Amino acid sequence: MLTPMSENIEQAGIFDAEQDASNGSVVRPLAVRMRPQHLGEVIGQDHIVGEGCLLPRLIQADNFGSLIFYGPPGCGKTSMAEVIAAETQSKFVRINAVLSNVAEVRDILRLARYEPDKRTILFIDEIHRFNKSQQDLLLPDVEAGNIRLIGATTHNPGFYVNPPLLSRSHLFRLEPVDVESVAIILARALTDVARGLGAHRCTAESEVFQAVADFSGGDLRRALNALETLVLSQPLGTHIDAQAVEVFARERQIRYDRDEDEHYDHASAMIKSIRGSDPDAALYWTFKMLQGGEDPRFIARRLTILASEDVGLANSHALTVATAAFEACEKIGMPECEYHLAHAVLYLATSPKSNSVTRAMHAVKKSLRDEPVQAVPLWLRDAHTKTNKALGHGKGYLYSHDYPSGISGQEFMLSPQQFYLPGHSGAEAATAQRLEQLKKLKAGVQQRDASAQD
Secondary structure: OOOHHHHHHHHOOOOOHHHHHHOOOOOOOHHHHOOOOOHHHOOOOHHHHOOOOHHHHHHHHOOOOEEEEEOOOOOOHHHHHHHHHHHHOOOEEEEEOOOOOHHHHHHHHHHHHHOHHHOOEEEEEOHHHOOHHHHHHHHHHHHHOOOEEEEEEOOOHHHHOOHHHHHOEEEEEOOOOOHHHHHHHHHHHHHOOOOOOHHHOOEEOHHHHHHHHHHHOOOHHHHHHHHHHHHHOOOOOOEEOHHHHHHHHHOOOOOOOOOOHHHHHHHHHHHHHHHOOOHHHHHHHHHHHHHOOOOHHHHHHHHHHHHHHHHHHHOOHHHHHHHHHHHHHHHOOOOOOHHHHHHHHHHHHHOOOOOHHHHHHHHHHHHHHHOOOOOOOHHHOOOOOHHHHHOOOOOOOOOHHHOHHHOOOOOOOOOOOOOOOOOOOOOHHHHHHHHHHHHHHHHHHHHHHHHHHO
16 A cells, blocks of 8 residues: 555656556557666677676676766666666666656655665666756765665766765766667567567568668667657568668758767867868768757867967968858858868868967966066066156167067077977978077077177
């Protein structure tokens, strides 16, 4: 018999794995029916459930605390949580952070304290949706072991999960399911009579599974939903060929979250490809971002920064090209500004590279931060007023244009330091030669001046 508290929990849609499995009256989607029932059925995440990995050992020993599963949609975060509950015979309570509230969470925690022998696993889907106070509410019971929290999120936990809660949890990163694994699951789902689509007696070519796996982009749920739609739209016993998948391929959407990790990951991939002088990879990541809905001005800003950071004086025209591409994005917009972005990406990727600007900038900032700050020498100070002249400002300044090659031999710092070390790529090779020549000229002038004074 249910207590009033437990009745509220059941009515809120919170249930354990055993009750869900026994509810045969509910027609569940194929993606739900095909979820793994034990750890051996988990596929595509060998880096965390493979032989010798930490997670299987924790599950086998039933000796784990709280877990955070972080990964893209459809990679198996919920499935992993359900498998853990089944393997450890724990009570499984599931809530979605979008639909839940503080009162509901308090009831769950209170009931878990009354039933310590059931070893409650509280699974919170989209835990990043909980605000700080909601996450803080979990801390006492997590620390006391009243519940074992499993949180699932598509967002970087470092940004969205409170540090105290994150420090009490094992973090596991799940990857998109590889194409081969998706194809295996699809083939299994088509023939599985108990949980899959075997009752429909449909057959399919291996190319069908491969094609569906390809456009799903590592999202197993999306692939299973597509297969279910394909089968349910056909008469019983139909043979499904690759042509039937074309409608899904035409509607392919690239999975790309422009506000979160994928935004930064793809930008990083684009920048590193340009820095590594790989125009093809740079173009690929750029247009994957654009087709995923990225703001072209963000890409143009990154290209403008890169033009000085990574190309620099090896090809100073790179900054002009990148700035022009940014201006084109501002004035023209999508889709026409794709031409200008492609132009800039290819130009930057194929340009000689130098990070001497970056190194010089960091060196001078480090000097200003760590060493005594130098005053402006008297001979370099402004001498436009009578007062300044009376104070000796500008006295002894040597006008560079009065000397051969513009080299007077005068120093421009009280304690001269070198921050800029020229590279030897592209146009900067000539700069390096010129600076070496100027250094010799300056040393010669200073030596002659010193001899004349003697």
